Amino acid sequence: MEEVIKTQCVLCVGGCGMNVHLRDGKIESVTGMKEHPHNEGALCPKGAAAPEYNASPDRLRTPLLRDGSKWKEIGWDEAIDVIAAKLRALKETHGARALAVSLGMNMILGGAGTVGVIRRFLDVYGSPNYFTVDSICYRPRVVANTLTFGKVPVPEPENSKCILLWGHNPDASSPITAVRKIRRGLDSGANLIVIDPRRTSFAKKADIHAQPRPGTDCALALGLLHVIIGEGLYDTAFTEKHTIGFEELAKHVEPFTPERVSAITWVPARAIREIARRFAGTRPGCIVQGVNALDQTASGFQTSRAIATLHAITGNIDVPGGASAIARPRLRSLRMPEMLKEKPLGAEEYPLSYSVFGKLIGEGQGMVLPDAILTGKPYPVKAMIVSGSNMALSWPNSPRIRRALENLDFLVVMDIFMTETAKMADLVLPAATFLESTDVLDHFTYVMLRKRVTSFAEAMPDGQFWLRLARRMGYESLFPWKNMEEALDYALEPSGLSVKLLKEEKPEGIRFGSVKYGEYMEKGFRTPSGKVELFSDEMKKLGYDPLPTYREPAESPVNTPELAREYPLVLTTGARNLGNLHSQLRNVPRLTRLSPEPAAEMHPATAHEYGIADGDTVSVESLRGAITLAANVNEDIMPGMVGIPHGWAEANVNALTSEAERDPVSGLPGLKAGLCRVRKAH
Ligand code: SF4
Numbered sequence: 100m101e102e103v104i105k106t107q108c109v110l111c112v113g114g115c116g117m118n119v120h121l122r123d124g125k126i127e128s129v130t131g132m133k134e135h136p137h138n139e140g141a142l143c144p145k146g147a148a149a150p151e152y153n154a155s156p157d158r159l160r161t162p163l164l165r166d167g168s169k170w171k172e173i174g175w176d177e178a179i180d181v182i183a184a185k186l187r188a189l190k191e192t193h194g195a196r197a198l199a200v201s202l203g204m205n206m207i208l209g210g211a212g213t214v215g216v217i218r219r220f221l222d223v224y225g226s227p228n229y230f231t232v233d234s235i236c237y238r239p240r241v242v243a244n245t246l247t248f249g250k251v252p253v254p255e256p257e258n259s260k261c262i263l264l265w266g267h268n269p270d271a272s273s274p275i276t277a278v279r280k281i282r283r284g285l286d287s288g289a290n291l292i293v294i295d296p297r298r299t300s301f302a303k304k305a306d307i308h309a310q311p312r313p314g315t316d317c318a319l320a321l322g323l324l325h326v327i328i329g330e331g332l333y334d335t336a337f338t339e340k341h342t343i344g345f346e347e348l349a350k351h352v353e354p355f356t357p358e359r360v361s362a363i364t365w366v367p368a369r370a371i372r373e374i375a376r377r378f379a380g381t382r383p384g385c386i387v388q389g390v391n392a393l394d395q396t397a398s399g400f401q402t403s404r405a406i407a408t409l410h411a412i413t414g415n416i417d418v419p420g421g422a423s424a425i426a427r428p429r430l431r432s433l434r435m436p437e438m439l440k441e442k443p444l445g446a447e448e449y450p451l452s453y454s455v456f457g458k459l460i461g462e463g464q465g466m467v468l469p470d471a472i473l474t475g476k477p478y479p480v481k482a483m484i485v486s487g488s489n490m491a492l493s494w495p496n497s498p499r500i501r502r503a504l505e506n507l508d509f510l511v512v513m514d515i516f517m518t519e520t521a522k523m524a525d526l527v528l529p530a531a532t533f534l535e536s537t538d539v540l541d542h543f544t545y546v547m548l549r550k551r552v553t554s555f556a557e558a559m560p561d562g563q564f565w566l567r568l569a570r571r572m573g574y575e576s577l578f579p580w581k582n583m584e585e586a587l588d589y590a591l592e593p594s595g596l597s598v599k600l601l602k603e604e605k606p607e608g609i610r611f612g613s614v615k616y617g618e619y620m621e622k623g624f625r626t627p628s629g630k631v632e633l634f635s636d637e638m639k640k641l642g643y644d645p646l647p648t649y650r651e652p653a654e655s656p657v658n659t660p661e662l663a664r665e666y667p668l669v670l671t672t673g674a675r676n677l678g679n680l681h682s683q684l685r686n687v688p689r690l691t692r693l694s695p696e697p698a699a700e701m702h703p704a705t706a707h708e709y710g711i712a713d714g715d716t717v718s719v720e721s722l723r724g725a726i727t728l729a730a731n732v733n734e735d736i737m738p739g740m741v742g743i744p745h746g747w748a749e750a751n752v753n754a755l756t757s758e759a760e761r762d763p764v765s766g767l768p769g770l771k772a773g774l775c776r777v778r779k780a781h
Pocket of ligand 1: 108109110111112113114115138141142143144145146147273274275276
């Protein structure tokens with residue numbers, strides 16, 4: 100029997116609509132949903148490889164319990180019994196806070212219901228120690244925009260006359276959704292400015308391309324603000340009526356002349372003036388930030404504040420083609436935070452990671468977690484449940500992360516494959532893929548049910564596992580749902596949606612609300628002042644710079660010239676590629692062809708200086724360690740830097756990175772601008 104089920108791909112942030120073609124219950128192929136607004140029928144190579152990924156012979160099939168140096172296959176009942184017994188004993192001996200949970204990108208992309216159930220479990224158990232990929236990902240921009248506007252405006256390149264891509268390579272990171280919107284804007288005649296150390300595909304066709312030294316973007320933004328304010332190019336009416344702190348901002352950016360900024364960023368002063376004039380003079384315009392390129396730097400948080408400021412003073416907020424608030428479905432929270440007695444680890448050091456304007460984000464900053472595990476301070480963390488996160492590979496300073504994981508009394512890893520992190524666990528649980536579990540994504544204006552279309556061996560949806568564990572712990576009265584569909588119905592109710600409606604009446608999805616333009620005219624911005632807060636009292640209260648402030652990377656030719664003599668190249672990590680998402684999808688043959696091996700990218704001038712040819716095996720070293728990999732010599736990366744992708748076990752670039760130097764506001768590590776040296780390996 101043939102059947103087609105409509106679902107949503109979550110192999111990246113795109114959330115494309117996907118038709119799954121089944122024959123006798125087995126997946127035959129997948130195609131893009133024409134009626135889904137994100138992809139209009141297209142699928143990228145990752146999405147198209149979903150059946151191969153789903154049926155991979157490498158998948159975990161059953162729970163595995165460590166038995167000395169071997170694994171013992173066990174059933175789910177036994178696995179859940181083991182975990183429940185360990186958690187009860189842990190709480191008895193060390194208190195509930197000795198348990199930490201860490202979720203990876205897949206989990207956050209995967210669905211609001213699953214994350215809600217996990218958070219509720221932790222609340223009821225009594226541990227505040229919940230961490231996600233946000234500890235190293237996009238949280239700074241969310242918090243920075245919330246502080247500035249009271250919300251997170253989303254850029255609208257499709258209606259823009261000037262698109263500024265900043266550290267963003269959408270062809271590699273979000274190949275369908277983001278690219279489609281940018282192309283539409285360009286086809287309608289928009290100007291294109293690209294700020295990126297790499298000559299990306301978009302940079303090659305840009306009107307202006309600037310290549311800043313990695314980690315200096317905040318200084319560049321301050322230079323743009325200097326020119327825009329100094330030359331009177333800002334939107335006077337909007338700024339006077341709807342912002343606070345403009346005078347302070349103008350004074351603050353006065354010293355950032357293009358010449359001074361050029362010395363910091365290596366971008367010519369002429370280009371700084373040109374970008375500022377073009378962006379401010381071509382409205383509407385919007386800035387599309389890349390994922391992590393700006394966040395993972397010493398002043399990543401303030402870079403996002405500076406970009407928010409650029410949007411604001413050029414009058415590009417809540418106008419078509421600028422950056423505007425979008426309506427999202429109102430899901431009921433599954434959390435019970437009132438049951439917690441304390442804040443998570445990292446909330447004291449990085450309070451804006453935990454709450455903004457008194458509104459709860461409620462997460463810890465995971466970068467402090469290895470310290471707590473290794474030192475027992477401020478209190479011991481003795482057990483972890485890790486879901487869909489390959490921390491041993493994707494968190495900075497991998498040797499230290501591995502030491503921390505080894506130091507735990509009990510480590511459970513739930514994942515689809517036997518990852519580097521899973522190999523270290525006491526108990527490994529086989530997770531269902533996005534094609535084997537039901538959930539809803541709540542971060543788009545177009546909502547659809549991600550449906551369970553098939554199953555694989557003993558693999559279980561993460562949400563279902565946590566519901567079963569809750570019952571085994573005796574929490575039935577607080578977890579009244581038999582399955583994830585019931586939990587989702589509870590969460591969806593205030594939005595007027597339900598699983599039945601999304602499954603039976605609207606399997607193709609439903610548009611939920613629309614972009615809101617100009618709402619601030621009537622209601623004001625959702626900040627304490629009701630205005631755009633260019634100067635943030637909230638930041639001042641917390642002891643941070645209330646205006647965007649540049650910090651030089653901890654290791655850099657400017658900050659540590661002596662170290663730079665020994666390690667003369669700037670190391671930037673984590674560029675995306677079309678075939679992978681972080682450490683995932685490297686065992687899918689059709690995707691492996693797209694990025695077969697890890698490589699250190701460098702410009703021909705850099706390679707020549709060190710006697711390296713394309714394809715040579717090279718050793719790349721930092722203060723932390725060394726890795727060996729192939730050289731990829733090409734002209735698309737600026738001279739003086741080395742770019743290495745993350746997520747490769749064979750050449751783990753996080754053996755070279757450091758978690759010690761963090762953005763003082765967000766706590767994110769500076770993965771984009773360390774120092775390294777390179778030599779041909781013999
Ligand atoms: Fe899936 Fe590709 Fe769409 Fe991302 S862009 S959601 S991986 S099909």
